[in-house]
Amino acid sequence: MNISCDKATAICDKSQYGEVTFRDRLKLSLHLFLCKKCGLYSKQNGVISKCLKKHKEFKKSMKCCLSEDEKTAMEVTLKDKNLN
Amino acid sequence: MNQEKIHTLNPDKWVSQHADYLFNYTITRINDHDLAKDLVQDTFLAALKAMNNFQGKASERTWLIAILKRKIIDYYRKINSAKGKAEVKMNFYSDGEREGEWIEERVPTTWNNETDKNLENEELNIVLEKCINNLPEKYAMVFRMKTIQDFETDEICKELEITASNLWVIIHRARTQLRKCMEDNWFKN
Numbered sequence: 272m273n274i275s276c277d278k279a280t281a282i283c284d285k286s287q288y289g290e291v292t293f294r295d296r297l298k299l300s301l302h303l304f305l306c307k308k309c310g311l312y313s314k315q316n317g318v319i320s321k322c323l324k325k326h327k328e329f330k331k332s333m334k335c336c337l338s339e340d341e342k343t344a345m346e347v348t349l350k351d352k353n354l355n
Numbered sequence: 356m357n358q359e360k361i362h363t364l365n366p367d368k369w370v371s372q373h374a375d376y377l378f379n380y381t382i383t384r385i386n387d388h389d390l391a392k393d394l395v396q397d398t399f400l401a402a403l404k405a406m407n408n409f410q411g412k413a414s415e416r417t418w419l420i421a422i423l424k425r426k427i428i429d430y431y432r433k434i435n436s437a438k439g440k441a442e443v444k445m446n447f448y449s450d451g452e453r454e455g456e457w458i459e460e461r462v463p464t465t466w467n468n469e470t471d472k473n474l475e476n477e478e479l480n481i482v483l484e485k486c487i488n489n490l491p492e493k494y495a496m497v498f499r500m501k502t503i504q505d506f507e508t509d510e511i512c513k514e515l516e517i518t519a520s521n522l523w524v525i526i527h528r529a530r531t532q533l534r535k536c537m538e539d540n541w542f543k544n
Contacts, residue, residue: 274455275447275454275455275456276447276455276456276457277446277447277454277455277456278455280446280447280527280531281523281524281527284523284526284527284530284531285523285526285527287530288501288502288508288526290508308457308462308463311463311464311465312463312531312534315463315466315469315534315538315542316530316534318466318469318474319530319533319534319537321474322474322479322483322537323483323502323503325474325475325479325480326479326480326483326484326503327502327503327505329480330503335382335388336375336378336379337374337375337378337392337395341392342370342371342374345370345374345392345395345396345399346370346371348396348400349366349369349370349396349399349400349403350367352400352403353366353403
Protein backbone atom coordinates (compact mmCIF):
# COMPACT_ATOMS: atom_id res chain seq x y z
CA MET A 272 0.00 0.00 0.00
CA ASN A 273 1.22 3.48 -0.83
CA ILE A 274 2.18 5.87 1.95
CA SER A 275 1.58 9.63 2.14
CA CYS A 276 4.10 12.20 0.89
CA ASP A 277 4.64 13.33 4.46
CA LYS A 278 5.56 9.82 5.54
CA ALA A 279 7.66 9.17 2.43
CA THR A 280 9.76 12.31 2.88
CA ALA A 281 10.14 11.49 6.58
CA ILE A 282 11.65 8.13 5.63
CA CYS A 283 13.76 9.87 3.01
CA ASP A 284 15.11 12.27 5.66
CA LYS A 285 15.92 9.39 7.99
CA SER A 286 17.68 7.58 5.17
CA GLN A 287 20.17 10.47 4.93
CA TYR A 288 21.58 9.14 8.20
CA GLY A 289 21.43 5.50 7.14
CA GLU A 290 18.95 4.57 9.83
CA VAL A 291 16.00 3.28 7.81
CA THR A 292 14.62 -0.25 8.17
CA PHE A 293 14.39 -2.54 5.14
CA ARG A 294 10.62 -2.41 5.27
CA ASP A 295 10.56 1.38 5.25
CA ARG A 296 13.04 1.48 2.40
CA LEU A 297 10.69 -0.66 0.31
CA LYS A 298 7.76 1.60 1.13
CA LEU A 299 9.81 4.62 0.12
CA SER A 300 10.93 3.07 -3.16
CA LEU A 301 7.37 2.26 -4.11
CA HIS A 302 6.22 5.77 -3.26
CA LEU A 303 9.06 7.40 -5.20
CA PHE A 304 8.15 5.27 -8.20
CA LEU A 305 4.65 6.70 -8.11
CA CYS A 306 5.23 10.29 -6.98
CA LYS A 307 7.28 12.83 -8.95
CA LYS A 308 7.16 15.51 -6.24
CA CYS A 309 8.76 13.25 -3.67
CA GLY A 310 11.15 11.94 -6.31
CA LEU A 311 12.45 15.47 -6.72
CA TYR A 312 12.55 15.91 -2.94
CA SER A 313 14.61 12.78 -2.60
CA LYS A 314 17.08 13.90 -5.24
CA GLN A 315 17.45 17.36 -3.71
CA ASN A 316 17.75 15.88 -0.25
CA GLY A 317 20.89 14.13 -1.46
CA VAL A 318 22.27 17.46 -2.66
CA ILE A 319 21.47 19.08 0.70
CA SER A 320 23.26 16.24 2.48
CA LYS A 321 26.31 16.87 0.32
CA CYS A 322 26.22 20.57 1.24
CA LEU A 323 25.85 19.69 4.92
CA LYS A 324 28.86 17.41 4.75
CA LYS A 325 30.94 20.28 3.42
CA HIS A 326 29.45 22.55 6.04
CA LYS A 327 30.50 20.11 8.74
CA GLU A 328 34.12 20.29 7.62
CA PHE A 329 33.89 24.04 7.47
CA LYS A 330 32.56 24.22 11.03
CA LYS A 331 35.26 21.88 12.29
CA SER A 332 37.96 24.07 10.79
CA MET A 333 36.84 27.08 12.78
CA LYS A 334 36.92 25.84 16.32
CA CYS A 335 36.18 28.60 18.78
CA CYS A 336 36.84 28.82 22.43
CA LEU A 337 36.63 31.20 25.34
CA SER A 338 38.98 34.16 25.26
CA GLU A 339 41.30 34.90 28.17
CA ASP A 340 39.22 37.99 28.97
CA GLU A 341 36.07 35.95 29.17
CA LYS A 342 37.73 33.47 31.49
CA THR A 343 39.08 36.23 33.71
CA ALA A 344 35.61 37.75 33.95
CA MET A 345 34.24 34.36 34.86
CA GLU A 346 36.84 33.93 37.55
CA VAL A 347 35.95 37.29 39.06
CA THR A 348 32.23 36.47 39.14
CA LEU A 349 32.97 33.14 40.73
CA LYS A 350 35.26 34.57 43.42
CA ASP A 351 32.63 37.20 44.17
CA LYS A 352 29.95 34.58 44.77
CA ASN A 353 32.26 32.33 46.68
CA LEU A 354 32.99 35.03 49.23
CA ASN A 355 29.35 35.89 49.80
CA MET B 356 39.45 -4.18 49.33
CA ASN B 357 40.72 -0.99 47.86
CA GLN B 358 39.54 2.15 49.43
CA GLU B 359 37.61 4.33 47.03
CA LYS B 360 39.52 7.40 46.01
CA ILE B 361 38.01 10.50 47.46
CA HIS B 362 37.98 13.47 45.13
CA THR B 363 37.97 17.03 46.31
CA LEU B 364 36.69 20.31 44.95
CA ASN B 365 38.82 23.32 44.31
CA PRO B 366 36.62 26.18 43.06
CA ASP B 367 39.54 28.58 42.71
CA LYS B 368 40.85 26.47 39.86
CA TRP B 369 37.57 25.63 38.16
CA VAL B 370 37.85 28.23 35.44
CA SER B 371 41.47 27.50 34.57
CA GLN B 372 41.04 23.74 34.68
CA HIS B 373 37.56 23.12 33.36
CA ALA B 374 36.13 26.18 31.58
CA ASP B 375 37.47 25.24 28.13
CA TYR B 376 36.33 21.67 28.45
CA LEU B 377 32.84 22.64 29.60
CA PHE B 378 32.63 25.30 26.91
CA ASN B 379 33.53 22.85 24.15
CA TYR B 380 31.03 20.39 25.51
CA THR B 381 28.35 23.09 25.38
CA ILE B 382 29.15 24.64 22.02
CA THR B 383 28.73 21.29 20.23
CA ARG B 384 25.19 21.25 21.57
CA ILE B 385 24.28 24.90 21.63
CA ASN B 386 25.73 26.73 18.68
CA ASP B 387 25.93 30.18 20.23
CA HIS B 388 29.08 31.52 21.83
CA ASP B 389 27.49 33.83 24.42
CA LEU B 390 24.77 31.40 25.35
CA ALA B 391 27.31 28.62 25.80
CA LYS B 392 29.47 30.89 27.92
CA ASP B 393 26.50 31.79 30.13
CA LEU B 394 25.63 28.13 30.63
CA VAL B 395 29.19 27.38 31.71
CA GLN B 396 29.11 30.25 34.16
CA ASP B 397 25.71 29.14 35.47
CA THR B 398 27.14 25.68 35.94
CA PHE B 399 30.01 26.99 38.06
CA LEU B 400 27.63 29.07 40.15
CA ALA B 401 25.24 26.16 40.66
CA ALA B 402 28.22 24.00 41.56
CA LEU B 403 29.34 26.48 44.22
CA LYS B 404 25.91 26.32 45.82
CA ALA B 405 25.85 22.54 45.68
CA MET B 406 29.36 21.93 47.00
CA ASN B 407 28.03 20.39 50.20
CA ASN B 408 26.36 17.65 48.17
CA PHE B 409 29.61 16.57 46.57
CA GLN B 410 30.49 13.15 47.92
CA GLY B 411 33.87 12.76 46.30
CA LYS B 412 32.91 9.62 44.42
CA ALA B 413 33.23 11.18 40.98
CA SER B 414 35.99 13.46 39.78
CA GLU B 415 35.47 17.17 39.94
CA ARG B 416 35.05 17.40 36.16
CA THR B 417 32.53 14.55 35.99
CA TRP B 418 30.55 16.25 38.70
CA LEU B 419 30.62 19.61 36.87
CA ILE B 420 29.56 17.95 33.61
CA ALA B 421 26.60 16.34 35.37
CA ILE B 422 25.45 19.80 36.45
CA LEU B 423 26.04 21.22 32.98
CA LYS B 424 23.97 18.40 31.45
CA ARG B 425 21.01 19.45 33.58
CA LYS B 426 21.50 23.05 32.47
CA ILE B 427 21.40 21.95 28.83
CA ILE B 428 18.23 19.91 29.30
CA ASP B 429 16.64 22.88 31.09
CA TYR B 430 17.61 25.07 28.16
CA TYR B 431 16.15 22.59 25.67
CA ARG B 432 12.91 22.42 27.65
CA LYS B 433 12.72 26.17 27.68
CA ILE B 434 13.09 26.56 23.90
CA ASN B 435 10.81 23.58 23.42
CA SER B 436 7.99 25.28 25.26
CA ALA B 437 8.52 28.73 23.74
CA LYS B 438 5.31 28.95 21.73
CA GLY B 439 4.56 31.03 18.69
CA LYS B 440 8.13 32.13 18.12
CA ALA B 441 9.37 31.17 14.63
CA GLU B 442 6.84 28.37 14.28
CA VAL B 443 7.92 25.74 11.81
CA LYS B 444 6.24 26.12 8.45
CA MET B 445 4.01 23.22 7.48
CA ASN B 446 4.92 21.41 4.30
CA PHE B 447 2.07 18.91 4.27
CA TYR B 448 -1.64 19.13 5.02
CA SER B 449 -2.07 17.98 8.59
CA ASP B 450 -5.74 17.04 8.37
CA GLY B 451 -8.73 16.73 6.07
CA GLU B 452 -9.01 14.83 2.82
CA ARG B 453 -5.53 15.81 1.66
CA GLU B 454 -3.77 14.90 4.91
CA GLY B 455 -0.12 14.02 4.26
CA GLU B 456 -0.06 15.57 0.79
CA TRP B 457 2.27 18.42 -0.19
CA ILE B 458 0.95 21.95 0.32
CA GLU B 459 1.14 23.49 -3.16
CA GLU B 460 3.56 26.34 -2.49
CA ARG B 461 5.94 23.99 -0.67
CA VAL B 462 6.22 21.42 -3.46
CA PRO B 463 9.86 21.03 -4.55
CA THR B 464 10.61 22.74 -7.85
CA THR B 465 13.47 22.04 -10.22
CA TRP B 466 16.73 23.74 -9.31
CA ASN B 467 18.54 25.47 -12.09
CA ASN B 468 22.08 25.80 -10.76
CA GLU B 469 22.81 22.67 -8.88
CA THR B 470 26.27 22.26 -10.34
CA ASP B 471 29.30 20.84 -8.55
CA LYS B 472 31.02 24.19 -8.88
CA ASN B 473 28.12 25.87 -7.19
CA LEU B 474 28.38 23.40 -4.32
CA GLU B 475 32.07 24.23 -3.83
CA ASN B 476 31.26 27.89 -3.40
CA GLU B 477 32.30 29.28 0.00
CA GLU B 478 29.19 31.41 0.17
CA LEU B 479 27.11 28.29 0.29
CA ASN B 480 28.20 27.80 3.90
CA ILE B 481 26.90 31.23 4.83
CA VAL B 482 23.52 30.60 3.22
CA LEU B 483 23.29 27.17 4.78
CA GLU B 484 24.14 28.54 8.20
CA LYS B 485 21.44 31.21 7.77
CA CYS B 486 18.89 28.60 6.79
CA ILE B 487 19.73 26.46 9.82
CA ASN B 488 19.47 29.54 12.03
CA ASN B 489 16.06 30.24 10.52
CA LEU B 490 14.73 27.01 11.96
CA PRO B 491 12.89 27.19 15.27
CA GLU B 492 15.59 26.90 17.92
CA LYS B 493 14.78 23.43 19.15
CA TYR B 494 14.77 22.07 15.61
CA ALA B 495 18.09 23.75 14.92
CA MET B 496 19.59 22.30 18.09
CA VAL B 497 18.55 18.70 17.45
CA PHE B 498 19.32 18.99 13.75
CA ARG B 499 22.83 20.32 14.41
CA MET B 500 23.61 17.68 17.00
CA LYS B 501 22.56 14.94 14.62
CA THR B 502 23.87 16.33 11.34
CA ILE B 503 26.79 18.63 12.06
CA GLN B 504 28.13 17.09 15.28
CA ASP B 505 27.37 13.47 14.31
CA PHE B 506 25.87 12.45 17.62
CA GLU B 507 24.26 9.03 17.75
CA THR B 508 20.47 9.02 17.86
CA ASP B 509 20.48 7.26 21.26
CA GLU B 510 22.87 9.79 22.68
CA ILE B 511 20.73 12.77 21.70
CA CYS B 512 17.58 11.10 22.99
CA LYS B 513 19.21 10.35 26.31
CA GLU B 514 20.73 13.78 26.70
CA LEU B 515 17.61 15.73 25.80
CA GLU B 516 15.18 13.20 27.25
CA ILE B 517 13.21 12.78 24.05
CA THR B 518 12.11 9.64 22.17
CA ALA B 519 13.62 8.46 18.90
CA SER B 520 10.37 9.04 17.03
CA ASN B 521 10.29 12.55 18.46
CA LEU B 522 13.82 13.10 17.17
CA TRP B 523 12.94 11.90 13.66
CA VAL B 524 9.88 14.14 13.48
CA ILE B 525 12.12 17.08 14.34
CA ILE B 526 14.72 16.03 11.74
CA HIS B 527 11.98 15.64 9.13
CA ARG B 528 10.51 19.07 9.81
CA ALA B 529 13.93 20.66 9.91
CA ARG B 530 15.00 19.13 6.61
CA THR B 531 11.83 19.94 4.69
CA GLN B 532 12.09 23.53 5.87
CA LEU B 533 15.81 23.63 5.13
CA ARG B 534 15.24 22.34 1.59
CA LYS B 535 12.75 25.11 0.92
CA CYS B 536 15.05 27.77 2.36
CA MET B 537 17.98 26.55 0.26
CA GLU B 538 15.76 26.46 -2.81
CA ASP B 539 14.66 30.06 -2.27
CA ASN B 540 18.06 31.45 -1.31
CA TRP B 541 20.60 29.44 -3.21
CA PHE B 542 19.43 27.04 -5.87
CA LYS B 543 17.02 29.46 -7.51
CA ASN B 544 19.33 32.44 -7.59
